[in-house]
Amino acid sequence: MEKVPMTTDGLSPLQEELRRLKSIERRAVIKAISEAREHGDLSENAEYHAAKDRQSFIEGRIIELEDIISRAEVIDVSKLSGTTIKFGATVTVADEDTDEETTYQIVGPYEADLEKGRISVQSPIARALIGRTIGDSTEVRAPGGVRGYEILEVSFA
16 A cells, blocks of 8 residues: 655545535435435435435545545655755745746645645656755656746745
């Protein structure tokens, strides 16, 4: 079973979603199925079929979340330090062509959110940055082409 790196901030929402699905959503869908059954003929009962579909989704998501959480290797980023880029680092880079600065935090695949500047450790840019330090330049081979970046800052918040 392959471990999945994850920050403590990334684990919390997954645990909360699992708790909500098990304690609230699961009960609500069972109630909806029960109420739909009372309406009679199940073969033409759209409410019943919608509730069963919802139940299937919820149970599948519960299984998925339990798997992810059981394989999580939680890393407390606040205990990390240094100037070498590794999992959990917050990195400011400058595009060598446009001088545009961007800041990313390297996180696990289940907590990545580009709009929040959180990129997966498995992404092309993260793989190109890991092991580098301030002042280094690196090329990133991404679907949009090859881009050059200079590393301006590395921190662990």
